[in-house]
Amino acid sequence: EPEVTQTPSHQVTQMGQEVILRCVPISNHLYFYWYRQILGQKVEFLVSFYNNEISEKSEIFDDQFSVERPDGSNFTLKIRSTKLEDSAMYFCASTLENRNQPQHFGDGTRLSIL
Amino acid sequence: GENVEQHPSTLSVQEGDSAVIKCTYSDSASNYFPWYKQELGKGPQLIIDIRSNVGEKKDQRIAVTLNKTAKHFSLHITETQPEDSAVYFCAASLYTDKLIFGTGTRLQVFP
Numbered sequence: 001e002p003e004v005t006q007t008p009s010h011q012v013t014q015m016g017q018e019v020i021l022r023c024v025p026i027s028n029h030l031y032f033y034w035y036r037q038i039l040g041q042k043v044e045f046l047v048s049f050y051n052n053e054i055s056e057k058s059e060i061f062d063d064q065f066s067v068e069r070p071d072g073s074n075f076t077l078k079i080r081s082t083k084l085e086d087s088a089m090y091f092c093a094s095t096l097e098n099r100n101q102p103q104h105f106g107d108g109t110r111l112s113i114l
Numbered sequence: 115g116e117n118v119e120q121h122p123s124t125l126s127v128q129e130g131d132s133a134v135i136k137c138t139y140s141d142s143a144s145n146y147f148p149w150y151k152q153e154l155g156k157g158p159q160l161i162i163d164i165r166s167n168v169g170e171k172k173d174q175r176i177a178v179t180l181n182k183t184a185k186h187f188s189l190h191i192t193e194t195q196p197e198d199s200a201v202y203f204c205a206a207s208l209y210t211d212k213l214i215f216g217t218g219t220r221l222q223v224f225p
Contacts, residue, residue: 004157033212043158043203043215056212091157099209102148105157 002026004106006092012112013082021077021109023092032075033093033103034067036060043091049075050098079111087113116141118206120216128224133191135219137204140185144206147187148213149178152201161202162189194223 005024013019025032034046048055049067057065064080075094079086089110093103117140127133139147145166150158164171164178164187171178177190191198201220205213 006157031211035213042217043205043213045212045214048212095210098211101210102160102163103210103213105150105159107155107157 002104004092004094004104006090006106006109008109009107010110010112012114015084015113016081019079019082019111021079021090021092021111023075023077023094023106024073025075025092025094026096026104027073029094029096029104031055031095031098032067032069033095034077035091035093035105037089037091037108039088046077046090048098082111082113084113087111116144116206116214118204118214118216120204120219122219123217124220124222126222126224127194129194129196131194133189133194133198133221133223135189135202135204135221136186137188137206137216138184138186139206139214141206141208142182142185143208144214146207146210147178147180148205148207148210149176149189150203150205150215152203152218154200158203191221194221196223196225199223 032049037043047057047061066078089108091108093105095101095103120137148163151161152158180187201218204216
């Protein structure tokens with residue numbers, strides 16, 4: 001069964017540094033998402049992306065965050081200047097279409113900011 | 115915006131017993147309600163979902179019920195097994211777009 005894959009599985013970064021989290025969505029999917037899960041808390045929506053544009057973003061997704069689909073397969077989340085509170089699991093998800101098809105999640109990247 | 119409450123936060127059952135997890139949502143426009151299972155170190159895995167035009171859906175040992183009037187939906191797991199032990203999240207959304215998750219329920223099934 002096709003999977004969403006995320007790399008790296010664990011990223012350790014110094015505060016203030018830039019970090020890029022990478023995702024390869026399921027190949028024929030068209031809608032892409034990033035979610036965040038702080039340790040022990042619920043999964044929170046960050047951003048949705050379709051047709052090379054952000055469709056919706058949450059309050060968490062401020063100017064320090066950006067997303068990109070640099071080629072036909074990758075979907076990236078960049079945090080420009082990381083803060084301690086950015087430490088969390090980041091999950092990528094994708095779906096074929098956003099009205100009737102469920103989202104499929106990757107196993108996440110654990111981001112640790114020191 | 116949408117808010118999803120989930121109870122209980124932890125649930126311990128004996129193998130073979132049933133487990134019920136309940137969620138309430140705030141936005142009456144929400145029409146899609148998935149349940150995800152998250153095992154340690156893994157991403158959320160969809161186990162069952164229900165749309166607002168259906169009151170109940172069943173898949174083997176797992177069922178979900180929806181009460182649109184009360185804005186409640188519940189996950190029912192029958193004949194629980196140790197491999198059912200995980201964190202379960204409910205979610206609500208308009209269609210299958212941005213998911214708003216509940217706070218999660220840690221289910222432990224004891225042999």
